[in-house]
Amino acid sequence: MFILENGTPLPAIQGVKHDGTRGDMVASVAGSWAAVLLYRGDW
Helix, strand or coil, rough: CCCCCCCCCCCCEECCCCCCCCHHHHHHCCCCCCCCCCCCCCC
């Protein structure tokens, strides 16, 4: 497991936007606070 220390940049996280295009979630919120919600489907 990779543990982030204070000041360590977050690695790039690729995701699919609501319009179907791919993008880097970390770069799109650079300099701001963000919450990422993950949906795993049926439990």
